[in-house]
Amino acid sequence: MSTFKPRDWGSHAPFIAPGYKSTISRGPSRPALAIKSGLTEGTGPRFAPATVRELDFDLTKNGITNGEPLGERIVVHGRVLDTDGRPQPNILVEIWQANAAGRYVHKVDQHEAPLDPNFRGSGRCMTDENGNYTFYTIKPGAYPWGNHFNAWRPNHIHLSLFGPGFATRLVTQMYFPGDPLLELDPIFLGTEDLVARERLIAKFSIDKTEEGFALGYQFDIVLRGRNGTPMEN
Amino acid sequence: MAYGETPSQTVGPYFAYGLTAGQYAYDFTDIADPTVAGPDAAGEHIRITGTVFDGEGNAVNDAMIEIWQADANGVYNDKPVDVADTGFRGLGRCGTGTDAKNRFWFDTVKPGVVEDAGAPFVNVIVFMRGMLVHAFTRFYFDDEAEQNGKDDVLQSVPADRRDTLIAKRVETPTGIEYRIDIHMQGDAETVFFDV
Ligand SMILES: [Fe+3]
Numbered sequence: 001m002s003t004f005k006p007r008d009w010g011s012h013a014p015f016i017a018p019g020y021k022s023t024i025s026r027g028p029s030r031p032a033l034a035i036k037s038g039l040t041e042g043t044g045p046r047f048a049p050a051t052v053r054e055l056d057f058d059l060t061k062n063g064i065t066n067g068e069p070l071g072e073r074i075v076v077h078g079r080v081l082d083t084d085g086r087p088q089p090n091i092l093v094e095i096w097q098a099n100a101a102g103r104y105v106h107k108v109d110q111h112e113a114p115l116d117p118n119f120r121g122s123g124r125c126m127t128d129e130n131g132n133y134t135f136y137t138i139k140p141g142a143y144p145w146g147n148h149f150n151a152w153r154p155n156h157i158h159l160s161l162f163g164p165g166f167a168t169r170l171v172t173q174m175y176f177p178g179d180p181l182l183e184l185d186p187i188f189l190g191t192e193d194l195v196a197r198e199r200l201i202a203k204f205s206i207d208k209t210e211e212g213f214a215l216g217y218q219f220d221i222v223l224r225g226r227n228g229t230p231m232e233n
Numbered sequence: 234m235a236y237g238e239t240p241s242q243t244v245g246p247y248f249a250y251g252l253t254a255g256q257y258a259y260d261f262t263d264i265a266d267p268t269v270a271g272p273d274a275a276g277e278h279i280r281i282t283g284t285v286f287d288g289e290g291n292a293v294n295d296a297m298i299e300i301w302q303a304d305a306n307g308v309y310n311d312k313p314v315d316v317a318d319t320g321f322r323g324l325g326r327c328g329t330g331t332d333a334k335n336r337f338w339f340d341t342v343k344p345g346v347v348e349d350a351g352a353p354f355v356n357v358i359v360f361m362r363g364m365l366v367h368a369f370t371r372f373y374f375d376d377e378a379e380q381n382g383k384d385d386v387l388q389s390v391p392a393d394r395r396d397t398l399i400a401k402r403v404e405t406p407t408g409i410e411y412r413i414d415i416h417m418q419g420d421a422e423t424v425f426f427d428v
Contacts, residue, residue, distance in 0.1 A: 011238040013365035022363030025288035029418045032427035035386050038349040040356045041428050045324040048313035051264055085235045096251025106247035122251035122261050158245060160252060166301045166356055167428050171367060173242040190365040191240040199239050222236045
């Protein structure tokens with residue numbers, strides 16, 4: 001068991017980011033109390049490779065009822081690393097997103113855009129021994145939300161990771177390069193640091209693009225490193 | 234730092250069909266659910282319940298709570314977590330949108346004291362729409378007053394806020410329940426930890 005470096009608050013949003021209105025009544029108003037991390041924070045759930053079933057990593061197939069889902073097929077490749085640059089093997093990555101029209105399967109989503117009978121929009125994958133993961137999906141559409149007049153979420157995929165310990169838990173969103181909605185989105189802008197914010201945007205990759213089939217994107221995810229490990233440069 | 238951390242983003246309002254599909258009756262499997270310890274797990278079987286309140290005192294119906302705890306002997310599970318396991322899993326996940334009163338619940342065993350702690354507790358993460366960064370907290374137990382007094386983390390919390398971390402034992406017709414609410418803001422604001 002080793003402990004993890006403290007969370008780098010400069011890379012994250014504050015609990016209360018007033019541009020994103022719900023944070024005003026939902027974010028803790030007092031600063032989090034620092035504690036020395038111990039066994040609880042250093043350990044965390046692990047998952048067997050069998051947790052990820054055959055089609056879980058392919059959202060273009062795992063929701064099919066009577067045909068192919070509509071929209072632009074994409075393949076997302078990424079590496080899960082820690083802040084010391086060490087690849088993180090066997091990390092479970094959970095994924096969920098809207099369909100190509102910007103509509104979620106979730107019953108509460110009442111956005112007037114069509115559901116796709118062949119797309120559920122959730123899945124999961126696991127990193128290999130080198131920390132690499134891959135999933136196939138449909139590029140999600142933008143959708144309106146009630147935060148302010150004419151508020152639209154940029155295209156995004158939600159990702160949830162259990163890192164090597166409970167302390168490294170991360171829920172984030174992957175965005176797409178060149179999206180004009182990014183600079184207007186209080187959730188993306190909640191991360192105040194400009195450099196940190198850019199880490200939320202995937203890179204288009206012609207090398208990862210599959211001929212005649214799917215556009216390729218690269219999205220690397222960096223989790224907190226362990227205490228006592230030297231930095232790799 | 235060689236590499237910068239990926240920023241946290243909100244879980245949003247629509248996580249249920251991805252993260253808590255079974256609980257919300259969506260057609261997808263779960264990797265975790267409100268059962269932390271199945272019927273075959275050793276120890277005192279308990280249920281932990283509570284409500285998440287926002288700063289206006291409203292019960293939050295789109296939060297997701299995760300807990301991670303040691304078994305009855307104070308040992309963390311080092312086997313892979315499996316929702317088919319009828320023994321001790323250690324991990325629990327519950328959304329607040331399926332209970333009529335928007336409560337979360339966990340079926341578990343009372344944890345033992347971990348080697349480097351003074352009292353038994355459960356480690357907790359709170360996610361919801363309106364939180365860009367998740368918050369860590371802990372649940373301690375009100376019938377462990379003596380051990381609670383020896384726990385460094387609990388004792389590092391200002392005395393007037395310690396109660397926000399202590400679950401209350403209640404005997405119910407269906408078994409032992411510990412009740413603890415999470416208040417995001419206000420006079421009773423839960424103590425959150427920078428883990
Ligand atoms: Fe979303």
